[in-house]
Amino acid sequence: MADGGGSVAHRVAPSLSERTLLETVQRQLRAPARRMAIVLHLSRLTSPAPRPHHRRIARALLQESAQQHDGQVFSLGNGDLVLLCSAASDNAQRATRWHATSVTPGELPAILARLMRVDTPDPRRLVSSWMLRTDAEAILAYGHARVAETAAPPTLNDDGFGDTSDAIALLRQIETEAATDLLHRQTAVLVQGEARSSIRPLFFELTFSVQALAIRAGIDPARPVRDPFLLRHLAEQMDTRLLRALQAEAEAPGPLSQMRRRGGPMLHINLTLGGVERSGLTGLLAQAGTLPLGVEISVMDACADLDRFHRVRAALQEAGALVVLDRISHLALAMTDLSELGADLFKLDWSAAVGVLDLADQAVLRAAVARLGAHRLVLQGADAEAALVWGLDQGIRRFQGRHVDAMLAAKRIMACPHAVGCNLAQCTERAATTGLAGRMACHNPPLLDGMVPLQGERRHAA
Amino acid sequence: MSLTLHAPLPLPTAADAERLAQVIADSARTGVVREVLWLRRSDLPARLRAPRHLQLAADALAPMGQAARVQVFALANDDLVVLWRGAAEALVAACVAALRHMFIAEAALLPDPQTLLHRFRLPDEAAMMRLLLARAQHATPPAPAPPPKTPGPRLTLAGLAALEANLASADVARFARRRPVCVLDDANGLVPAWETRQLSVREIADTLAPGHDLTAEPWLFRRLTRSLDRRMLALLAAADELRDAGPFGLNLNVGSVLAPEFLRFDAALPARLRGQVVLGLDPADLLADPAAFQFARTFARARHYRLMLRNLTPALLPLFVGTELAVDVLQLQWSEAWVTTPMPAVATTLLLSHTDRVEALHWGRACGIRLYQGALITAAGRGTPARLPS
Known part of the structure; x- marks a missing residue:
């Protein structure tokens, strides 16, 4: 045009x-x-x-x-x-x-x-x-x-899944960077009552930022590794780093401990099956006084070796951890019956396509949600109001995503006596950071870390 | 040949196998019911195959001497087959007890001697008996047990890169293998349905990455399988490669179905093989990118390929039953865990892979499965398949 x-x-x-x-x-x-x-x-x-x-x-x-x-x-x-x-x-x-x-x-x-x-x-x-x-x-x-068109042509670089060189560079970076500098934090909330504005932080999810790693390794952060199999392999290496950081903090409290206090939202970490088995995590969790932890395992990882997943799931649940099945697309949900997997929570990926499915596909997805139980679903990637509207319509009350981040930041700014010089983007960014440097500008860490009830929050509502 | 079981056992002759084949054929033709107890001495562990062990096992069959119209057949692979008429459950139970008693001191090597005994009934299970008989006739002496292998170094990212580079210039045709899938049919026995074409990962590892354990890092191994897919597709797209081919199957990653190599293979596929190629996909690959899977499925259907979801275990199968998967075949991977797992009602055609033992066949038949693949089938299912079963 x-x-x-x-x-x-x-x-x-x-x-x-x-x-x-x-x-x-x-x-x-x-x-x-x-x-x-x-x-x-x-x-x-x-x-x-x-x-x-x-x-x-x-x-x-x-x-x-x-x-x-x-x-x-x-x-x-x-x-x-x-x-x-x-x-x-x-x-x-x-x-x-x-x-x-x-x-x-x-x-x-x-x-x-x-x-x-x-x-x-x-x-x-x-x-x-x-x-x-x-x-x-x-x-x-x-x-x-x-x-007459003036639009930029699409960039459709088609070199398949790429070679291994980027993954090798990322692996080197994983081995040298401090884990806490590469972690991204996002809060999941429970929507309470009828008004969408009434939300309660449920858990913080820590993820390794592959984009941050890519930037430090000098690789295009938009698509650092094209091959999902190589990414899963790298995830196993990241597990080792993350668990080492958690174990270190058990002895000398650092930023992770600050955001993981009794009474605050639970901490969720992403792990692979190999990561859980090799790390001795279940032993760490079983130690007296350890706060409960949520462990998120991707559905791809679980289904690649389901017997192993069941072993890992049982061991984690035995040790008091919450097991979350992660990265479930609406297509995967419609094609499989994941209720058999025995996870405590299931994280469904929101995408704009979910909101515009035709009637037949909507019915299939609605049946799949019902089969799993809306109360066990977290709608993640909720980056727009439409995600909340769709999710609530399905009976889902747990949400995570950029739209939720913004809602939380707005509430924090309204509640915070030190927020005079802060804007929404800053507050959102600080909440997503785990390194000390990124959080230093915040003068109210307890509020940032969900230790203080937000306005309108009903603390003990389920 | 009828004899008393307390007499010394006869040496196996080809005539025994032929006579047994004749009895099976007669029963199938006339419908006369015969009971069968098959002692698979060929399944004895290598260290329990000395003559005295074979004799001990044979002695356990002594109670069957009291059954009506009993016949015993000794086969080339050391198996013994007892046929009789009428009920003899107490005698069979006595054989089982005797077998257990005789090998009680060998629990470490043979924890459950009962697994050596298999019951059949003719003519209902004529096809299965023909299969076992064919296998017994083609038996080769058991190879000495390989020394326990210490796992080699795991594949690393750098190692994978080197292996992929080697693979790109290697002649992979010498690693190409075919494994038959057969229909087990009561009337005709084993009928070849199609053959799976694949590259032997073990031989590639031995040649291109000797000593390495390629499967220890599962995601790197999956990546490697995608490289192998593309080499296999390129091989099949070569001129005349498929000129005389019958129906065949390919195990592919979803990404490989959407790759340029697949398009070249598709263009080279002879018209008579349209509708005669089965594409086997892995469940984890499907969940890794469901949108790509659905696209690949629609494309494959438009080009008249049959689709199979493979490597389903007892834990995986329930995930895909009664959902919107729309594939033609579900491939169940045999393990003993199936025996204790309730089998859900499945409308899709089932294939039992890893059918290396009679237990697998027994279980498969009990579940109504008609398609089989595995060592047991490879031995007996030689021949060129003509068309895929409908």
């Missing part, structure tokens, strides 16, 4: 493909043969889509049709793919199939829509199918719009 007010620096000239598409359409409109256009609007997908495989597979399907039906595929700068090909009747198209299972152009829109179904609330909007003769206006308008 034409850019009304963008700076020249952001303007991007249309690639040859846009111009070639337009010229080809104009030329074919003058020819007698019946032609059609299928446009796959990958640019309409919302982040993180389109991912490299969306583009690769879709292009392969379009390319096959192009080869069989005298066509051509255009990859446009905005990410869209366009197939121009012969528009013979369905029967004629079927007669020219390469094999019984190859796809005809007439069948492509439905297949593409099915493929992209998970990534868009309305997959029908993703595909346009135009006959050049009857829909000339639409295809020409589309072509002109692309030529």
Whole structure:
């Protein structure tokens, strides 16, 4: 689309493909043969889509049709793919199939829509199918719009899962950095009563900040390691560092101990199964006077070795820890019955896609939530009001995410006598920090650490 | 051949196996019921296979001499098979007790001697008996037990990088292996359904990373399997590689189904093999990226692949029963834990892998499973599959 007010620096000239598409359409409109256009609007997908495989597979399907039906595929700068090909009747198209299972152009829109179904609330909007003769206006308008486009082209670096060099650099960094400088803290809350403003901190979750590690290792923090398997491997190494920090604090109290006091919110840490088994954590927890701890284990880790997960879960629960199954996407929840896993809490990932599911998918997800029990779910990644609205509608009352962080910070600022010079962003940032340096500017650590009730908080409500 | 059980046991001859095969065939044809007690002396631990041990085990069958119309067959792998007519539960119980008594001093090597005895009934279990008989006929002398192996150094990130570099230039065709999946059918015995094509990780480790324990770091190993997937796909996409191929299966990571190598393989797949390829996916991989899994599933269906969720244990299966998974086959990985686990009602076709022992077959048949894979099946299920079972 034409850019009304963008700076020249952001303007991007249309690639040859846009111009070639337009010229080809104009030329074919003058020819007698019946032609059609299928446009796959990958640019309409919302982040993180389109991912490299969306583009690769879709292009392969379009390319096959192009080869069989005298066509051509255009990859446009905005990410869209366009197939121009012969528009013979369905029967004629079927007669020219390469094999019984190859796809005809007439069948492509439905297949593409099915493929992209998970990534868009309305997959029908993703595909346009135009006959050049009857829909000339639409295809020409589309072509002109692309030529005039000023949006930056998508960055779709497709080098698969990458090599191991970034992971090796991160591993070196894990081994040298102080654990407390790399930890990120986030508070989960319980929404009490009907008013969404009545919230009580439930627990602090400590996570290793891979982004912070990446910055220190000189790696792109936006996507430090592309391979989820390598990330899980690194997580095991991070466990060792985190547990060492916890053990050290048991002897000499430091920042972690400050935020882990009797009467305050519980502390949750993320561990791998290997991390729990190798660390002797259960022994540490069993020591007299140790405060309870929540241990979060990713569902991927658990299901990679379920027998081991059950052993670890039983040992942790025996030692008084709360076991939380972490990183459950709404798709995973719909595909599996996780109630069998015996965790105390389950953390469901919020994404914008959850709020716009079609009716059938909504029903499946609602049934999955009911199967697990809304009272055992924490909706994490609640970065917008919509997450709270959706969650409360499902009966979920535990939330975690940037929107919750902001709500808590607002309440702290209102309650804090020392907050005259503080703003919301500062208070949020200090609450997320575990290192002493990041917290020094706060003059009310007990409030920052949830030791003081917030306004409107009912301390003992369940 | 009918004989009294107190007489010295006959030396095995090919004729015994042939006669037993004939009895099985006759029973299947006529429907005449025969009871069977199969003593698997071939399952005795290596240190309990001296002649005196074999004789001790054989002596335990003595009570069966009192059964009606009893026949004994001695097979090439040392197994003994007793057939009779009518009820003889007390005699069978006496055999079990005798076997336990005779090996009571060997509890460390043979904790439960009863596992050597298997009951069958003809003609219902003719297929299973044919399978065991075929295996007995092709038996090779047991290899001496390998010395206990001390685990080698674990794979590290740097080691993985070196291994991937070596793999990129290695000729992996020599590591390619095929393992049959068979339908166990009462009428026809074992019928090849498809064969799993894979690269032998053990041989690759021995060649490219000798002494290393590749599986000790599970996430690095998974990453390695993805590299192997791509090499395997590239191998299969080579000209003429699949010219004479029958139905086959590939165990892949979800990311591999969406990789450029898969598209090249898909383009090279002969038209007659469309609908004849089974893609096996791992549950943890599915949960690692459910959106990618669903995309891969839709794509694979559009290209007429069959989908299988593999490596399901008794703990994993309930997670996927009655949910929106939509795969064609669930592959259960045999372990004795299945015996004590209530089997949920499953509408999807089941395949039992790791069928290395008769217990697995017994359990699978009791659960109505028809597809099997494992050492027991590999020995008997040779032959080229024609088409995937519907």
